[in-house]
Amino acid sequence: MNVAIIGTKFMGKAHSNAWLNTPHFFDMGIRPVLKVVVGTDPAGTQALAENWGWQEWSTDWREVVARPDIDIVDIATPTYLHHDMAVAAAEHGKHIFLEKPFAVSLEQARAMLAAAEKAGVVTYVNHNYRRVPAVRLAKKLIDDGFVGRLFHWRSTYLQDWIVDPSFPLTWHLRRETAGYGAHGDLGSHSVDLARYLIGDVAAVTGMTANFITERPLPGAGAATFSAGSGESTESGPVTVDDASFFIAEFDNGVLGSFEVSRFAPGRKNYNYFEIYGSEGSIVFNGERMNELQVFSRNDPAYAQGFRTILATEAGQHDYIANWWPPGHLIGYEHEFHHGVVDFMRAIETGGTIEPNFYDGMKEMEVLDAAMASARNGQKVSL
Numbered sequence: 423m424n425v426a427i428i429g430t431k432f433m434g435k436a437h438s439n440a441w442l443n444t445p446h447f448f449d450m451g452i453r454p455v456l457k458v459v460v461g462t463d464p465a466g467t468q469a470l471a472e473n474w475g476w477q478e479w480s481t482d483w484r485e486v487v488a489r490p491d492i493d494i495v496d497i498a499t500p501t502y503l504h505h506d507m508a509v510a511a512a513e514h515g516k517h518i519f520l521e522k523p524f525a526v527s528l529e530q531a532r533a534m535l536a537a538a539e540k541a542g543v544v545t546y547v548n549h550n551y552r553r554v555p556a557v558r559l560a561k562k563l564i565d566d567g568f569v570g571r572l573f574h575w576r577s578t579y580l581q582d583w584i585v586d587p588s589f590p591l592t593w594h595l596r597r598e599t600a601g602y603g604a605h606g607d608l609g610s611h612s613v614d615l616a617r618y619l620i621g622d623v624a625a626v627t628g629m630t631a632n633f634i635t636e637r638p639l640p641g642a643g644a645a646t647f648s649a650g651s652g653e654s655t656e657s658g659p660v661t662v663d664d665a666s667f668f669i670a671e672f673d674n675g676v677l678g679s680f681e682v683s684r685f686a687p688g689r690k691n692y693n694y695f696e697i698y699g700s701e702g703s704i705v706f707n708g709e710r711m712n713e714l715q716v717f718s719r720n721d722p723a724y725a726q727g728f729r730t731i732l733a734t735e736a737g738q739h740d741y742i743a744n745w746w747p748p749g750h751l752i753g754y755e756h757e758f759h760h761g762v763v764d765f766m767r768a769i770e771t772g773g774t775i776e777p778n779f780y781d782g783m784k785e786m787e788v789l790d791a792a793m794a795s796a797r798n799g800q801k802v803s804l
Protein backbone atom coordinates (compact mmCIF):
# COMPACT_ATOMS: atom_id res chain seq x y z
CA MET A 423 0.00 0.00 0.00
CA ASN A 424 1.29 3.44 -0.97
CA VAL A 425 1.98 5.78 1.92
CA ALA A 426 2.06 9.59 1.76
CA ILE A 427 3.63 11.28 4.77
CA ILE A 428 3.09 14.96 5.56
CA GLY A 429 5.85 16.42 7.77
CA THR A 430 9.60 16.06 7.47
CA LYS A 431 11.16 17.01 10.79
CA PHE A 432 11.25 15.15 14.14
CA MET A 433 8.22 12.98 13.52
CA GLY A 434 8.76 12.90 9.74
CA LYS A 435 12.07 11.18 10.38
CA ALA A 436 10.77 8.86 13.14
CA HIS A 437 7.85 7.74 10.95
CA SER A 438 10.01 7.35 7.81
CA ASN A 439 12.25 4.98 9.76
CA ALA A 440 9.22 2.98 10.89
CA TRP A 441 7.61 2.73 7.43
CA LEU A 442 10.94 1.71 5.91
CA ASN A 443 12.19 -0.80 8.46
CA THR A 444 9.16 -2.41 10.13
CA PRO A 445 8.68 -5.00 7.32
CA HIS A 446 12.29 -6.10 7.88
CA PHE A 447 11.40 -7.23 11.40
CA PHE A 448 7.70 -8.19 11.27
CA ASP A 449 5.79 -10.40 8.84
CA MET A 450 3.25 -8.15 7.17
CA GLY A 451 0.60 -9.31 4.71
CA ILE A 452 0.47 -5.79 3.31
CA ARG A 453 3.77 -3.94 3.11
CA PRO A 454 3.99 -0.14 3.07
CA VAL A 455 5.53 1.53 0.02
CA LEU A 456 7.24 4.85 0.77
CA LYS A 457 5.54 6.74 -2.07
CA VAL A 458 5.59 10.47 -1.38
CA VAL A 459 6.73 12.87 1.32
CA VAL A 460 5.18 16.32 1.71
CA GLY A 461 6.76 19.30 3.48
CA THR A 462 6.88 23.06 3.33
CA ASP A 463 10.55 23.51 2.57
CA PRO A 464 11.44 22.07 -0.88
CA ALA A 465 15.12 21.42 -0.15
CA GLY A 466 14.43 19.75 3.23
CA THR A 467 11.59 17.70 1.78
CA GLN A 468 13.71 16.48 -1.12
CA ALA A 469 16.55 15.66 1.28
CA LEU A 470 14.25 13.56 3.48
CA ALA A 471 12.92 11.76 0.41
CA GLU A 472 16.42 10.89 -0.76
CA ASN A 473 17.67 9.86 2.68
CA TRP A 474 14.77 7.54 3.52
CA GLY A 475 13.83 6.31 0.05
CA TRP A 476 10.53 8.10 -0.51
CA GLN A 477 9.90 7.78 -4.25
CA GLU A 478 8.57 11.33 -4.70
CA TRP A 479 8.31 14.61 -2.80
CA SER A 480 5.87 17.52 -2.89
CA THR A 481 4.92 20.74 -1.11
CA ASP A 482 1.18 20.44 -1.88
CA TRP A 483 -0.52 18.17 0.67
CA ARG A 484 -4.04 18.71 -0.77
CA GLU A 485 -2.98 17.46 -4.18
CA VAL A 486 -1.18 14.43 -2.68
CA VAL A 487 -4.05 13.45 -0.35
CA ALA A 488 -6.44 13.43 -3.35
CA ARG A 489 -4.24 11.11 -5.46
CA PRO A 490 -5.97 7.81 -6.24
CA ASP A 491 -2.72 5.84 -5.91
CA ILE A 492 -2.29 6.86 -2.25
CA ASP A 493 -3.76 4.36 0.28
CA ILE A 494 -2.42 5.68 3.61
CA VAL A 495 -1.91 9.27 4.76
CA ASP A 496 0.53 9.80 7.64
CA ILE A 497 0.08 13.21 9.28
CA ALA A 498 3.21 14.34 11.17
CA THR A 499 2.60 18.09 11.14
CA PRO A 500 1.93 20.74 13.81
CA THR A 501 -1.34 20.11 15.62
CA TYR A 502 -3.43 22.89 14.03
CA LEU A 503 -3.10 21.12 10.66
CA HIS A 504 -4.33 17.73 11.88
CA HIS A 505 -8.04 18.52 11.41
CA ASP A 506 -7.96 19.72 7.81
CA MET A 507 -5.50 17.04 6.72
CA ALA A 508 -7.33 14.19 8.48
CA VAL A 509 -10.79 15.24 7.24
CA ALA A 510 -9.48 15.56 3.66
CA ALA A 511 -7.73 12.18 3.90
CA ALA A 512 -10.92 10.53 5.21
CA GLU A 513 -13.03 12.13 2.47
CA HIS A 514 -10.66 10.63 -0.10
CA GLY A 515 -10.98 7.20 1.57
CA LYS A 516 -7.42 6.99 2.91
CA HIS A 517 -6.39 5.11 6.04
CA ILE A 518 -4.91 7.61 8.50
CA PHE A 519 -1.84 7.42 10.77
CA LEU A 520 -1.89 10.65 12.79
CA GLU A 521 0.39 12.30 15.34
CA LYS A 522 -0.75 13.53 18.75
CA PRO A 523 -2.17 15.66 20.28
CA PHE A 524 -5.24 14.71 18.25
CA ALA A 525 -6.52 18.25 17.55
CA VAL A 526 -6.51 21.81 18.86
CA SER A 527 -10.11 21.60 20.14
CA LEU A 528 -12.84 19.13 21.04
CA GLU A 529 -14.97 20.52 18.21
CA GLN A 530 -12.22 19.62 15.71
CA ALA A 531 -11.80 16.22 17.36
CA ARG A 532 -15.49 15.38 16.94
CA ALA A 533 -15.44 16.45 13.27
CA MET A 534 -12.36 14.29 12.60
CA LEU A 535 -13.96 11.25 14.24
CA ALA A 536 -17.20 11.78 12.28
CA ALA A 537 -15.31 12.06 8.96
CA ALA A 538 -13.32 8.88 9.64
CA GLU A 539 -16.41 6.92 10.74
CA LYS A 540 -18.32 8.04 7.65
CA ALA A 541 -15.43 6.94 5.41
CA GLY A 542 -14.95 3.63 7.25
CA VAL A 543 -11.16 3.95 7.17
CA VAL A 544 -8.65 2.59 9.70
CA THR A 545 -7.34 5.34 11.98
CA TYR A 546 -4.45 5.48 14.44
CA VAL A 547 -3.32 8.24 16.81
CA ASN A 548 0.38 7.83 17.54
CA HIS A 549 0.48 7.60 21.31
CA ASN A 550 3.61 5.55 20.89
CA TYR A 551 4.09 4.95 24.63
CA ARG A 552 1.23 2.41 24.61
CA ARG A 553 3.58 0.22 22.58
CA VAL A 554 6.62 0.37 24.87
CA PRO A 555 7.28 -3.25 25.94
CA ALA A 556 7.35 -2.32 29.66
CA VAL A 557 3.99 -0.54 29.30
CA ARG A 558 2.57 -3.62 27.56
CA LEU A 559 3.86 -5.66 30.49
CA ALA A 560 2.19 -3.25 32.95
CA LYS A 561 -1.10 -3.81 31.11
CA LYS A 562 -0.63 -7.59 31.25
CA LEU A 563 0.14 -7.46 34.99
CA ILE A 564 -3.02 -5.42 35.62
CA ASP A 565 -5.15 -7.75 33.47
CA ASP A 566 -3.66 -10.83 35.21
CA GLY A 567 -4.56 -9.46 38.66
CA PHE A 568 -1.04 -8.65 39.87
CA VAL A 569 -2.18 -5.20 41.09
CA GLY A 570 -5.58 -6.42 42.25
CA ARG A 571 -8.28 -3.78 42.71
CA LEU A 572 -6.95 -0.49 41.34
CA PHE A 573 -6.73 2.45 43.77
CA HIS A 574 -4.37 5.10 42.39
CA TRP A 575 -2.94 6.52 39.15
CA ARG A 576 -0.13 9.10 39.51
CA SER A 577 1.55 10.43 36.36
CA THR A 578 4.11 13.10 35.73
CA TYR A 579 5.45 13.92 32.27
CA LEU A 580 8.30 16.41 32.51
CA GLN A 581 10.71 17.95 29.99
CA ASP A 582 13.00 21.00 30.09
CA TRP A 583 13.42 22.23 26.52
CA ILE A 584 11.76 25.66 26.91
CA VAL A 585 13.23 26.74 30.25
CA ASP A 586 15.49 29.23 28.45
CA PRO A 587 13.51 32.49 27.97
CA SER A 588 15.32 33.01 24.64
CA PHE A 589 13.73 29.84 23.24
CA PRO A 590 11.64 31.23 20.35
CA LEU A 591 7.88 31.45 20.02
CA THR A 592 7.47 28.33 17.83
CA TRP A 593 4.10 26.79 16.91
CA HIS A 594 4.18 24.81 20.19
CA LEU A 595 3.65 28.01 22.19
CA ARG A 596 0.59 29.48 20.43
CA ARG A 597 -3.02 28.55 21.17
CA GLU A 598 -4.04 28.64 17.49
CA THR A 599 -1.26 26.28 16.35
CA ALA A 600 -0.78 23.96 19.35
CA GLY A 601 -4.17 23.97 21.08
CA TYR A 602 -2.66 23.59 24.53
CA GLY A 603 0.95 23.77 25.77
CA ALA A 604 2.44 21.09 27.98
CA HIS A 605 -1.15 20.18 28.88
CA GLY A 606 -1.82 18.96 25.32
CA ASP A 607 1.66 18.00 24.17
CA LEU A 608 2.60 15.86 27.18
CA GLY A 609 -0.77 15.56 28.91
CA SER A 610 -2.30 13.85 25.86
CA HIS A 611 0.24 11.02 26.22
CA SER A 612 -0.48 10.66 29.96
CA VAL A 613 -4.24 10.69 29.44
CA ASP A 614 -3.90 8.06 26.74
CA LEU A 615 -1.78 5.84 29.01
CA ALA A 616 -4.26 6.27 31.85
CA ARG A 617 -7.21 5.38 29.60
CA TYR A 618 -5.27 2.31 28.38
CA LEU A 619 -4.15 1.09 31.80
CA ILE A 620 -6.86 2.33 34.18
CA GLY A 621 -10.03 3.30 32.27
CA ASP A 622 -12.17 6.31 31.43
CA VAL A 623 -12.03 9.52 33.43
CA ALA A 624 -15.23 10.70 35.15
CA ALA A 625 -14.31 14.12 36.60
CA VAL A 626 -11.32 16.45 36.81
CA THR A 627 -10.05 19.49 38.73
CA GLY A 628 -7.14 21.38 37.19
CA MET A 629 -4.76 24.28 37.36
CA THR A 630 -2.12 25.68 34.99
CA ALA A 631 0.82 28.09 35.08
CA ASN A 632 2.69 30.38 32.70
CA PHE A 633 6.28 31.08 33.64
CA ILE A 634 7.44 32.93 30.50
CA THR A 635 4.72 35.03 28.90
CA GLU A 636 6.68 36.70 26.05
CA ARG A 637 9.24 35.13 23.73
CA PRO A 638 11.30 36.16 20.69
CA LEU A 639 9.74 35.37 17.34
CA PRO A 640 11.42 32.47 15.51
CA GLY A 641 14.03 33.21 12.87
CA ALA A 642 13.25 33.05 9.16
CA GLY A 643 12.12 29.57 8.12
CA ALA A 644 11.27 28.38 11.62
CA ALA A 645 7.87 30.05 11.94
CA THR A 646 4.72 28.14 11.24
CA PHE A 647 2.44 31.11 11.92
CA SER A 648 2.37 34.86 11.27
CA ALA A 649 2.42 37.43 14.04
CA GLY A 650 -1.05 39.00 14.29
CA SER A 651 -1.67 42.71 13.84
CA GLY A 652 -0.50 44.82 16.74
CA GLU A 653 2.15 42.30 17.79
CA SER A 654 5.80 43.21 18.01
CA THR A 655 7.90 41.91 15.14
CA GLU A 656 10.62 41.03 17.69
CA SER A 657 8.64 39.05 20.25
CA GLY A 658 5.13 37.82 20.92
CA PRO A 659 2.95 36.50 23.73
CA VAL A 660 2.95 32.84 24.79
CA THR A 661 -0.72 31.86 24.60
CA VAL A 662 -0.60 28.31 25.96
CA ASP A 663 0.13 26.86 29.42
CA ASP A 664 3.73 26.11 30.41
CA ALA A 665 2.66 23.51 32.98
CA SER A 666 -0.54 21.89 34.20
CA PHE A 667 -1.73 19.74 37.08
CA PHE A 668 -5.04 17.98 37.37
CA ILE A 669 -6.57 15.47 39.68
CA ALA A 670 -9.09 12.97 38.40
CA GLU A 671 -11.76 10.50 39.41
CA PHE A 672 -12.06 7.52 37.08
CA ASP A 673 -15.30 5.67 36.26
CA ASN A 674 -14.00 2.63 38.19
CA GLY A 675 -13.35 4.65 41.36
CA VAL A 676 -9.60 5.07 40.89
CA LEU A 677 -8.23 8.39 42.15
CA GLY A 678 -5.57 9.91 39.91
CA SER A 679 -3.26 12.84 39.32
CA PHE A 680 -1.63 14.19 36.16
CA GLU A 681 1.32 16.62 36.23
CA VAL A 682 3.04 17.98 33.10
CA SER A 683 5.68 20.63 32.52
CA ARG A 684 8.33 21.65 30.01
CA PHE A 685 10.09 23.61 32.80
CA ALA A 686 11.72 20.77 34.77
CA PRO A 687 15.52 21.08 34.37
CA GLY A 688 17.19 17.72 33.96
CA ARG A 689 14.00 15.94 33.00
CA LYS A 690 14.42 15.23 29.29
CA ASN A 691 11.54 12.89 28.53
CA TYR A 692 10.39 11.92 32.01
CA ASN A 693 7.17 10.12 31.12
CA TYR A 694 6.51 8.51 34.49
CA PHE A 695 3.57 6.78 36.16
CA GLU A 696 2.73 4.87 39.34
CA ILE A 697 -0.20 2.50 39.77
CA TYR A 698 -1.27 1.22 43.20
CA GLY A 699 -3.78 -1.52 43.96
CA SER A 700 -4.93 -4.00 46.58
CA GLU A 701 -2.28 -6.60 45.66
CA GLY A 702 0.65 -4.53 44.48
CA SER A 703 2.16 -1.60 42.64
CA ILE A 704 3.73 -0.74 39.27
CA VAL A 705 6.11 2.13 38.43
CA PHE A 706 7.29 3.11 34.92
CA ASN A 707 9.83 5.76 33.90
CA GLY A 708 10.15 6.45 30.17
CA GLU A 709 13.78 7.47 30.59
CA ARG A 710 14.43 3.84 31.61
CA MET A 711 11.94 2.42 29.17
CA ASN A 712 13.06 -1.22 29.17
CA GLU A 713 12.35 -1.55 32.89
CA LEU A 714 9.31 -1.82 35.14
CA GLN A 715 9.39 -1.48 38.92
CA VAL A 716 6.91 -3.72 40.72
CA PHE A 717 5.91 -4.49 44.29
CA SER A 718 3.76 -7.46 45.28
CA ARG A 719 1.96 -7.88 48.59
CA ASN A 720 1.86 -11.59 47.73
CA ASP A 721 5.62 -12.00 47.97
CA PRO A 722 6.68 -13.53 51.35
CA ALA A 723 6.79 -10.69 53.91
CA TYR A 724 10.53 -11.11 54.49
CA ALA A 725 11.21 -10.69 50.74
CA GLN A 726 8.88 -7.79 49.99
CA GLY A 727 10.20 -4.68 48.26
CA PHE A 728 10.17 -2.97 44.91
CA ARG A 729 12.07 -4.94 42.28
CA THR A 730 13.03 -4.17 38.69
CA ILE A 731 11.87 -6.33 35.80
CA LEU A 732 13.69 -6.06 32.48
CA ALA A 733 10.89 -6.17 29.88
CA THR A 734 12.80 -8.17 27.29
CA GLU A 735 11.65 -11.72 28.10
CA ALA A 736 9.44 -13.93 25.93
CA GLY A 737 5.86 -13.95 27.21
CA GLN A 738 5.99 -10.41 28.57
CA HIS A 739 4.51 -8.80 25.43
CA ASP A 740 3.73 -9.56 21.80
CA TYR A 741 6.58 -7.74 20.11
CA ILE A 742 9.62 -9.30 21.76
CA ALA A 743 9.95 -12.27 19.41
CA ASN A 744 10.68 -9.89 16.55
CA TRP A 745 13.60 -8.13 18.26
CA TRP A 746 16.73 -9.26 20.04
CA PRO A 747 17.48 -11.94 22.68
CA PRO A 748 16.58 -11.15 26.34
CA GLY A 749 18.60 -8.30 27.82
CA HIS A 750 19.38 -6.78 24.40
CA LEU A 751 17.51 -3.51 24.79
CA ILE A 752 15.26 -1.65 22.39
CA GLY A 753 14.52 2.07 22.18
CA TYR A 754 12.26 4.98 21.30
CA GLU A 755 12.06 4.19 17.58
CA HIS A 756 10.73 0.69 18.24
CA GLU A 757 7.46 2.16 19.55
CA PHE A 758 6.88 3.52 16.06
CA HIS A 759 7.62 0.14 14.47
CA HIS A 760 5.00 -1.42 16.75
CA GLY A 761 2.47 1.24 15.69
CA VAL A 762 3.14 0.58 12.02
CA VAL A 763 2.83 -3.21 12.26
CA ASP A 764 -0.42 -3.06 14.25
CA PHE A 765 -1.83 -0.41 11.89
CA MET A 766 -1.02 -2.46 8.77
CA ARG A 767 -2.46 -5.62 10.34
CA ALA A 768 -5.67 -3.72 11.17
CA ILE A 769 -5.98 -2.75 7.50
CA GLU A 770 -5.19 -6.30 6.37
CA THR A 771 -7.73 -7.95 8.65
CA GLY A 772 -10.43 -5.29 8.41
CA GLY A 773 -9.95 -4.69 12.13
CA THR A 774 -9.04 -1.70 14.26
CA ILE A 775 -6.06 -0.44 16.20
CA GLU A 776 -6.04 1.54 19.43
CA PRO A 777 -5.65 4.38 20.10
CA ASN A 778 -7.77 5.46 17.14
CA PHE A 779 -9.81 8.59 16.36
CA TYR A 780 -12.40 7.64 19.00
CA ASP A 781 -9.64 7.51 21.60
CA GLY A 782 -8.28 10.82 20.27
CA MET A 783 -11.69 12.40 20.81
CA LYS A 784 -11.94 10.93 24.34
CA GLU A 785 -8.44 12.25 25.13
CA MET A 786 -9.54 15.73 24.01
CA GLU A 787 -12.62 15.51 26.26
CA VAL A 788 -10.40 14.96 29.29
CA LEU A 789 -7.89 17.67 28.34
CA ASP A 790 -10.68 20.18 27.60
CA ALA A 791 -12.46 19.42 30.87
CA ALA A 792 -9.25 19.85 32.89
CA MET A 793 -8.53 23.15 31.15
CA ALA A 794 -12.11 24.34 31.74
CA SER A 795 -11.65 23.48 35.41
CA ALA A 796 -8.35 25.40 35.54
CA ARG A 797 -10.14 28.45 34.11
CA ASN A 798 -13.25 28.39 36.30
CA GLY A 799 -11.82 26.88 39.48
CA GLN A 800 -14.53 24.20 39.64
CA LYS A 801 -14.53 20.43 39.33
CA VAL A 802 -15.73 19.41 35.84
CA SER A 803 -17.57 16.12 35.20
CA LEU A 804 -17.27 14.38 31.87
Ligand SMILES: NC(=O)c1ccc[n+]([C@@H]2O[C@H](COP(=O)([O-])OP(=O)(O)OC[C@H]3O[C@@H](n4cnc5c(N)ncnc54)[C@H](O)[C@@H]3O)[C@@H](O)[C@H]2O)c1
Nearest residue numbers: 429430431432433434460461462498499500501521522523
Ligand atom coordinates in the same frame (compact mmCIF):
# COMPACT_ATOMS: atom_id res chain seq x y z
N1 LIG B 1 4.64 10.92 19.42
C1 LIG B 1 5.68 11.63 19.84
O1 LIG B 1 6.51 11.15 20.64
C2 LIG B 1 5.86 13.03 19.31
C3 LIG B 1 7.05 13.72 19.53
C4 LIG B 1 7.19 15.00 18.98
C5 LIG B 1 6.16 15.57 18.25
N2 LIG B 1 4.99 14.89 18.09
C6 LIG B 1 3.86 15.46 17.33
O2 LIG B 1 4.14 15.35 15.92
C7 LIG B 1 3.62 16.49 15.22
C8 LIG B 1 4.77 17.15 14.47
O3 LIG B 1 5.75 17.52 15.41
P1 LIG B 1 7.28 17.77 14.96
O4 LIG B 1 8.03 17.90 16.24
O5 LIG B 1 7.72 16.78 13.94
O6 LIG B 1 7.10 19.22 14.30
P2 LIG B 1 8.14 20.09 13.51
O7 LIG B 1 7.76 21.50 13.68
O8 LIG B 1 9.54 19.65 13.83
O9 LIG B 1 7.85 19.65 11.98
C9 LIG B 1 6.64 19.96 11.37
C10 LIG B 1 6.65 19.47 9.94
O10 LIG B 1 5.39 19.78 9.34
C11 LIG B 1 5.61 20.33 8.06
N3 LIG B 1 4.51 21.22 7.71
C12 LIG B 1 4.06 22.30 8.40
N4 LIG B 1 3.06 22.89 7.71
C13 LIG B 1 2.86 22.14 6.59
C14 LIG B 1 1.98 22.25 5.48
N5 LIG B 1 1.09 23.21 5.38
N6 LIG B 1 2.11 21.33 4.47
C15 LIG B 1 3.01 20.34 4.57
N7 LIG B 1 3.87 20.18 5.60
C16 LIG B 1 3.78 21.08 6.60
C17 LIG B 1 6.91 21.09 8.19
O11 LIG B 1 7.50 21.27 6.90
C18 LIG B 1 7.72 20.15 9.08
O12 LIG B 1 8.36 19.20 8.27
C19 LIG B 1 2.97 17.37 16.29
O13 LIG B 1 1.58 17.11 16.32
C20 LIG B 1 3.64 16.94 17.58
O14 LIG B 1 2.82 17.14 18.73
C21 LIG B 1 4.84 13.63 18.59
